[in-house]
Amino acid sequence: MPRSEVGTLKWVSKQIKAKGLQKLRWYCQLCEKQCRDENGFKCHRMSEGHLRQMEVFSGNPRKIMNDYSRQFESAFMQLMKTRYSRTRILANTVYNEVIHDRQHIHMNATIWTTLSDFVKYLEGTKKCKAEYTERGWYIEYIDYEKLEREKEENRKKKSRQLQDDKERAKLEMLIINSKNEKEDITLKPTAMLRSNKVDNQDKITFEINNLNNNIAVIQSNSILSDIFNQEYDSSEESSKTIIQPSRKRSNSFPRYLLD
Incomplete structure (x- = not known):
């Protein structure tokens, strides 16, 4: 034709x-x-x-079917990851979008004969969560990258919390030590202790003989210093006075001439 x-x-x-x-x-x-x-x-x-x-x-039929199965699973999971990563959706809906491409790998060329077998495979390999209802199989994508990020964030939060607890404990120890130091520095009244036991009726006496003698010596020294100061002042005044010669002429002659 x-x-x-x-x-x-x-x-x-x-x-x-x-x-x-x-x-x-x-x-x-x-x-x-x-x-x-x-x-x-x-x-x-x-x-x-x-x-x-x-x-x-x-x-080599097994190798060819495994290659087709791998390609079909990759296309299916790529759609689940990009479009339905956060929703719970019917598996038949995703399958219809996969086969919408004319160049897709058909399921009759894979190791799975029906869509239910493929969904059970995804659930068994923990790639999706599956649940069967009256409408059919519902699947939900398991994002391991998101779970890993959450684990890493939780690990960082725990490490930060431990670091904060250590710093808080150090600050509390510093505060306690500073308080103890202040208590040691404060003055406390202490009772007077005597070396020898003395009765309460005994009297305490003081000797002041040496004190009187010292007072007398101090008074005598002060009198002598006053006398010395007076003499020194009078000498200064006498040194300041200047003897001026008299300018008057005497009219008297010597006695021997008169004789």
Whole structure:
């Protein structure tokens, strides 16, 4: 059957039909080819290219299925991490968004035959929390990076709290030590203790003989100093007086001339 030429109405109609999602059972994952009906899919399985891919698949089927399963799980978990990381959502809703991409890995090429098996696998590997309800399987993404950050924050809070407690204990010790030092410095009245035991009736006497003698000596010294000061003042006044010669001429002659 000849193919339609590029740009014709028939070619455009085929391109429009190919853009939409087709049935998964008419999709060949090995050849990555989507057929539009049962007859087309039957013709594809009988083609030479498909038979060649089947020979390759029969050589190592486990490895190829594991690769497809890994790719499907990666696409599913990437959507859960980016869009539904903080919500609890139906697994079927996420699956419909995954298969919306025409280049996605189909589940019939993976090791999981149904979506329920895949959800149970995610729950068993602790990648998601799963809960079955009347509407179907609800799943919730487990963000291990967020849990690790929370653990790190809690660890830092505990370390800061321990450091604060140590500093608080040091301050309390300093306050207590300062109070003890102040109590040691304060003066306290003490009782007078006598070396020898004396009765309360005994009298205390003081000798003041030496005191009287000292007072007499001090008085005599003060009298002598007063006398010395008076003499010194009189000598100073006499030294200040100047004897001036008299200018009067005497008219008397010497006695021997008169004789």
